[in-house]
Amino acid sequence: MNIVLLSGGSGKRLWPLSNDIRSKQFIKLFKTETGDYESMVQRVYRQIKKVDADATVTIATAKTQVSAIRNQLGDSVGISVEPCRRDTFPAIALATAYLVDVQGVDPEESVVVCPVDPYVNEDYFEALKGLSDQADKGEANLVLMGIEPTYPSEKYGYIIPGSADQTASVKTFKEKPTADVAAQYIAQGALWNGGVFAYKLKYVLKRAHELIDFTDYQDLFAKYDTLTKISFDYAVVEKEEKIQVQRFAGQWMDLGTWNTLTEAMEEHVIGKGVLNDVCENVHIVNEMDVPILAMGLHDVVISASPEGILVSDKEQSSYIKPYVDKFVQQTMFAEKSWGSFRVLDVEERSMTIKVTLNPGHSMNYHSHQYRDEVWVVISGEGRTVVDGMEQKVSAGDVITMQAGCRHTVFADTELKLIEVQLGQNIHVGDKKKYELEL
Amino acid sequence: MNIVLLSGGSGKRLWPLSNDIRSKQFIKLFKTETGDYESMVQRVYRQIKKVDADATVTIATAKTQVSAIRNQLGDSVGISVEPCRRDTFPAIALATAYLVDVQGVDPEESVVVCPVDPYVNEDYFEALKGLSDQADKGEANLVLMGIEPTYPSEKYGYIIPGSADQTASVKTFKEKPTADVAAQYIAQGALWNGGVFAYKLKYVLKRAHELIDFTDYQDLFAKYDTLTKISFDYAVVEKEEKIQVQRFAGQWMDLGTWNTLTEAMEEHVIGKGVLNDVCENVHIVNEMDVPILAMGLHDVVISASPEGILVSDKEQSSYIKPYVDKFVQQTMFAEKSWGSFRVLDVEERSMTIKVTLNPGHSMNYHSHQYRDEVWVVISGEGRTVVDGMEQKVSAGDVITMQAGCRHTVFADTELKLIEVQLGQNIHVGDKKKYELEL
Numbered sequence: 001m002n003i004v005l006l007s008g009g010s011g012k013r014l015w016p017l018s019n020d021i022r023s024k025q026f027i028k029l030f031k032t033e034t035g036d037y038e039s040m041v042q043r044v045y046r047q048i049k050k051v052d053a054d055a056t057v058t059i060a061t062a063k064t065q066v067s068a069i070r071n072q073l074g075d076s077v078g079i080s081v082e083p084c085r086r087d088t089f090p091a092i093a094l095a096t097a098y099l100v101d102v103q104g105v106d107p108e109e110s111v112v113v114c115p116v117d118p119y120v121n122e123d124y125f126e127a128l129k130g131l132s133d134q135a136d137k138g139e140a141n142l143v144l145m146g147i148e149p150t151y152p153s154e155k156y157g158y159i160i161p162g163s164a165d166q167t168a169s170v171k172t173f174k175e176k177p178t179a180d181v182a183a184q185y186i187a188q189g190a191l192w193n194g195g196v197f198a199y200k201l202k203y204v205l206k207r208a209h210e211l212i213d214f215t216d217y218q219d220l221f222a223k224y225d226t227l228t229k230i231s232f233d234y235a236v237v238e239k240e241e242k243i244q245v246q247r248f249a250g251q252w253m254d255l256g257t258w259n260t261l262t263e264a265m266e267e268h269v270i271g272k273g274v275l276n277d278v279c280e281n282v283h284i285v286n287e288m289d290v291p292i293l294a295m296g297l298h299d300v301v302i303s304a305s306p307e308g309i310l311v312s313d314k315e316q317s318s319y320i321k322p323y324v325d326k327f328v329q330q331t332m333f334a335e336k337s338w339g340s341f342r343v344l345d346v347e348e349r350s351m352t353i354k355v356t357l358n359p360g361h362s363m364n365y366h367s368h369q370y371r372d373e374v375w376v377v378i379s380g381e382g383r384t385v386v387d388g389m390e391q392k393v394s395a396g397d398v399i400t401m402q403a404g405c406r407h408t409v410f411a412d413t414e415l416k417l418i419e420v421q422l423g424q425n426i427h428v429g430d431k432k433k434y435e436l437e438l
Numbered sequence: 439m440n441i442v443l444l445s446g447g448s449g450k451r452l453w454p455l456s457n458d459i460r461s462k463q464f465i466k467l468f469k470t471e472t473g474d475y476e477s478m479v480q481r482v483y484r485q486i487k488k489v490d491a492d493a494t495v496t497i498a499t500a501k502t503q504v505s506a507i508r509n510q511l512g513d514s515v516g517i518s519v520e521p522c523r524r525d526t527f528p529a530i531a532l533a534t535a536y537l538v539d540v541q542g543v544d545p546e547e548s549v550v551v552c553p554v555d556p557y558v559n560e561d562y563f564e565a566l567k568g569l570s571d572q573a574d575k576g577e578a579n580l581v582l583m584g585i586e587p588t589y590p591s592e593k594y595g596y597i598i599p600g601s602a603d604q605t606a607s608v609k610t611f612k613e614k615p616t617a618d619v620a621a622q623y624i625a626q627g628a629l630w631n632g633g634v635f636a637y638k639l640k641y642v643l644k645r646a647h648e649l650i651d652f653t654d655y656q657d658l659f660a661k662y663d664t665l666t667k668i669s670f671d672y673a674v675v676e677k678e679e680k681i682q683v684q685r686f687a688g689q690w691m692d693l694g695t696w697n698t699l700t701e702a703m704e705e706h707v708i709g710k711g712v713l714n715d716v717c718e719n720v721h722i723v724n725e726m727d728v729p730i731l732a733m734g735l736h737d738v739v740i741s742a743s744p745e746g747i748l749v750s751d752k753e754q755s756s757y758i759k760p761y762v763d764k765f766v767q768q769t770m771f772a773e774k775s776w777g778s779f780r781v782l783d784v785e786e787r788s789m790t791i792k793v794t795l796n797p798g799h800s801m802n803y804h805s806h807q808y809r810d811e812v813w814v815v816i817s818g819e820g821r822t823v824v825d826g827m828e829q830k831v832s833a834g835d836v837i838t839m840q841a842g843c844r845h846t847v848f849a850d851t852e853l854k855l856i857e858v859q860l861g862q863n864i865h866v867g868d869k870k871k872y873e874l875e876l
């Protein structure tokens with residue numbers, strides 16, 4: 001099975017764990033059998049591989065998420081990087097071209113496209129295989145998943161199938177309705193449209209060539225910023241007559257707010273935290289090193305990260321966005337392809353950061369124009385390169401780098417260092433990257 | 439007026455702001471006219487000086503609080519340091535000897551003794567002057583403050599005065615009663631015993647010499663650990679027949695729990711914090727650099743410091759102690775006589791600290807046996823001394839110190855540095871102090 005996972009933009013609804021650079025799908029909230037925690041992305045990938053060990057997984061996403069994906073999934077997935085945001089049709093066309101031209105997948109093969117962040121069980125991925133198999137048959141050009149509704153939601157579009165069969169033709173689509181109208185749809189046998197569908201690669205390639213003047217993946221990628229914003233629904237789905245839907249009745253949750261998210265948590269406390277015995281329906285998600293003590297609370301979620309602390313009534317938590325939008329804040333923590341960093345201290349003319357490099361990885365070879373830096377290695381072994389000079393380093397070694405000096409560090413084992421940045425104008429944009437000639 | 443302020447032990451009832459080394463009286467929670475915040479100690483000292491600019495203030499306290507007092511009050515107060523805890527009679531005897539032998543106060547003069555942490559207005563300190571003036575008269579050996587009760591509290595002892603006059607003889611003392619009994623006392627005209635009293639220095643010196651074999655302050659200090667634990671009430675007050683009480687009817691609050699403390703706060707938010715409009719009776723006290731967002735809460739206190747985060751129903755907050763006792767935690771922040779430090783990062787074999795030195799101050803000249811240290815100066819100017827070698831330093835300078843090496847830093851201006859400690863066995867006890875021979 002080929003799967004394209006659409007990994008959407010940043011979100012603040014799960015602040016302080018999600019922010020401008022960390023989307024909710026990368027937060028590690030779900031306990032695995034081994035007792036570790038995994039993110040939605042990791043959970044979905046693990047579930048896909050369990051259902052189909054040979055599945056080819058491609059994540060269609062923005063550049064800003066590449067580091068986090070590589071950090072959490074390594075090199076096991078393909079990434080179709082959208083150079084800029086251009087709605088779902090260009091994104092899916094690009095991912096389709098990527099599969100054929102970069103991954104070498106036969107255009108006769110089918111692919112399933114689905115969001116990266118549904119909270120589901122393995123039966124969902126079995127259902128995805130069903131969609132893919134149905135697309136293989138060629139009876140229809142598009143095969144959609146129709147989720148059996150559990151309540152008359154106003155949040156989803158609806159699909160009216162031609163029959164109540166497991167696989168049926170699509171009679172019509174309905175936009176997000178009011179609850180009353182939704183109830184009427186459901187009485188007619190309507191299904192939720194979860195934005196999941198399968199098609200043969202050649203089908204979407206053909207549609208893409210009809211709508212966009214391009215030769216291959218590289219060409220499409222190069223002119224991506226010139227493309228018109230248009231949704232896949234509008235460009236393809238609504239115009240297609242040979243279109244089917246397959247029913248899915250398993251668990252399917254959209255964990256978009258703290259309220260819905262905490263319902264999916266197995267434990268009341270993740271991280272360091274204590275609830276006294278008078279607490280009821282309280283959840284703590286703590287990414288800080290210090291304990292949270294909750295006493296006498298009801299229906300409250302508490303979450304702390306290096307970016308801030310949320311204490312909210314669960315119902316109220318869905319109104320978080322305008323408050324968080326007002327916080328002017330620099331990124332205090334980020335996962336990168338090579339490891340992660342955390343801001344420890346911010347002063348007017350200095351910033352202190354803890355950098356953790358994963359074994360075998362290194363940051364880009366780079367320089368800064370407006371700041372000096374000092375590295376103090378606190379654990380691990382590796383090699384620094386400063387203006388072309390390579391040097392072995394381990395705990396206790398100090399490296400000073402003047403503004404303009406090119407530098408990087410390779411981690412031979414996991415390597416941690418304290419980086420002190422010094423200058424009158426410290427900002428993330430002050431970075432020039434170089435190829436390392438060694 | 440001579441005043442001895444009894445500065446009590448560490449407390450965890452106001453965790454995470456108070457802890458093993460920071461007592462509640464040093465937390466800066468009270469807004470001044472200039473918009474800054476002051477601690478209870480600073481507030482009380484400022485109030486005393488306003489009422490009596492010539493007052494001699496002495497703080498009787500444990501060694502562990504000396505740094506915080508010097509940090510917050512400078513050298514303007516005398517400190518009678520108790521070498522160990524020996525209850526109130528030895529402490530008051532030591533402070534009395536300190537006034538006479540160290541500060542050179544005439545033994546014929548009176549002194550007022552009171553706790554360091556009442557939340558009161560200036561009329562309270564006017565009343566202290568009244569006690570002192572009354573003691574000067576010599577009608578009685580002890581003059582107590584009797585606080586007019588506002589409700590039948592079970593938390594205080596009661597004084598039954600001989601009359602309803604402003605100054606009266608003491609008929610008898612009553613232990614902390616039940617609420618019913620307290621109501622009966624109050625009907626009889628009883629007053630709260632707030633532990634405030636005045637006496638002539640020579641009086642307590644005489645009692646001290648009767649009970650303890652010592653020559654002077656130095657001698658008493660030297661044998662302090664051999665003294666019997668005995669309260670001033672038991673050793674002196676209850677045995678004294680020439681004893682009076684003066685009524686006090688002004689505001690007098692004991693801010694011992696988050697519930698009572700937040701009542702005395704002028705604002706709902708201290709530090710970075712936002713309450714949404716559905717919050718009612720919510721207080722935020724945030725010592726962290728990141729924002730706290732509170733949504734849809736009622737009657738809750740939220741407090742965050744580098745030691746942890748408390749989110750508690752206000753009533754429940756009085757039950758905090760057993761939970762906090764279970765947290766095994768190192769000190770993450772401390773005020774020292776020379777400035778302050780904050781722990782930024784703790785790893786198995788390293789610890790990273792931010793050190794702030796006040797202008798004109800320096801830490802002790804010291805060495806560590808089991809750890810190396812690296813300093814990166816991030817702002818200010820000063821001079822380091824490393825193994826006797828003095829060197830000017832400013833932002834960007836890096837100083838490396840091997841285990842065993844003696845070092846200190848003087849701050850010519852406010853000076854901040856990042857200290858990285860490296861070693862297999864990092865603990866606060868690994869410190870050897872030296873006289874600096876320069």
